Amino acid sequence: MNEDRCPGVLRPHLAADGAMVRVRVPGGQTTGPALAALGRAAARHGRGLLQLTSRAGLQVRGLPEDLPDAFEAEVAAAGFLPSATHERVRNVVASPLTGLHGGLADLRPLVRALDTALQADAALAGLSGRFLLGLDDGRGDVAALEPDLTYRALGPAHGLLVVGSDRGRVVALDDAVPALLALARNFDAARAASGVWRVRELPAWVDGLAGFAPVDVPVAPEPPLGVVGAHAVVGVPLGFLTPAQLAAVVAVAGDGAVVVTPWRSLVVTGGADRLAALTGAGLVADPTSPWTALSACVGAPWCASGRVDTQQLLRSVADEDRRWPRTHVSGCERRCGAPSGPHRDLVAPTREALLAVAAAPLVAHV
Known part of the structure; x- marks a missing residue:
């Protein structure tokens, strides 16, 4: 494993x-x-x-x-x-503006309830640090990140319990936390023999869940x-x-x-x-800033695997008068920190190769 x-x-x-x-x-x-x-x-x-x-x-x-x-x-x-035993499994991402602006429900109380219940569940202390729980208030921002398990609000009191990216069933908001944790325990038991860590790596488990039907995958809104x-x-x-x-x-x-x-x-x-x-x-x-389109792994010299100083490389081109497509620069083939959506994917590029992407059409990410 x-x-x-x-x-x-x-x-x-x-x-x-x-x-x-x-x-x-x-x-x-x-x-x-x-x-x-x-x-x-x-x-x-x-x-x-x-x-x-x-x-x-x-x-x-x-x-x-x-x-x-x-x-x-x-x-x-x-x-x-707050918990030494569960610190690495508290991976909960939520719509950042929930309860502040827009959205179909205020999920801030749900974040707190899920985190508290997760820490209290001894069976989940060994859940992978890669496993991701998502809470989407209906705008589709978190669902588009494709967490392993997601609650996606359909209104203030109910929503979809989504497994992976596209199979779900309707649940009441009050039932969301126990339903999410029950699925997490189920998955953790099922994946133990396989050595996988994420739901997408175990499609047979998803297919075997009763009561789940195909659901739409929302288009990611602009951050x-x-x-x-x-x-x-x-x-x-x-x-x-x-x-x-x-x-x-x-x-x-x-x-x-x-x-x-x-x-x-x-x-x-x-x-x-x-x-x-x-x-x-x-x-x-400013939504037109190059920094809204450019990202990178930490790179050399901070990472021993990095073959280029990704941070310095991007800073050297950020002031260029160019319109950048979404671009991620990695120091090695691991591509740490790459965005989930479409982007230009460059591994240890030269400065000239990086500048060339500003004129190229955007393609799906690798």
Whole structure:
């Protein structure tokens, strides 16, 4: 059986730049003070950057190989480590604007209920760190990410329980948490003998579920950016939130909520009238910015597998007067952090090869 090597706070990954930990943020829902506390821990013990992930989580890099007890304590004190046994399985992504703007239901209470129930379920402590639970408030943003199991709202009190991307049944909102966890336990038992980790890798299990019928796969909406209602949504170039950018976010958010999105952006609640303070720190609100189209893995020299410095490479072309298609640059064939939708997929390219994609038509991703 393949080993599940997904990192967590208590199980760091040793990279070329030191230890890296992955901090789960169910539903991406956090607060200004919690982010500030995590940023202080990152500065005290690591590189001082908070890296946003494609699952609306956070990573801290450049930590000592022997992770300090003080770092773990600071992460826990900030509220990001409520369970040592279940920390790597709290993979819940939710519509970032749910309950704030648009959508068919406010799923913020469902995020909290699912996370609490997941931590209380001893049988799920060994669930893969790759397994993803999705909560979509009806706008289709999370469903388009194709989580392993999804609740997709059809209204304020009921929705579709979706397995994989396209098989579902209607459930009441009040029944969503037990239904999701029952399916997760069922899958975990079924996949044990096969060594797979994701629902899409075990189609026979999906086909054997009773009561599920084909459902439509929603078209992914464009990720929001800029002023959305009373809130500010800002992109984080290359997914690395610098101390100065974090300080701007915390100043605007105050004690209020901040939502980490799967598109490496942040929803700063109530921040619409202070958008300029966020963009002044280097965060992105312009939908025509190259940083809305360009992404990369961490690359060399931070990753031992990286054959190019992906971060420097993208920064060297971001000011070029070109219209970029969605483009992801990887330092090796693992293609870490690649977006789920159509995009240009480049592995260890030269600068000239990267510039050439701006003139080429967009094709489906590999």
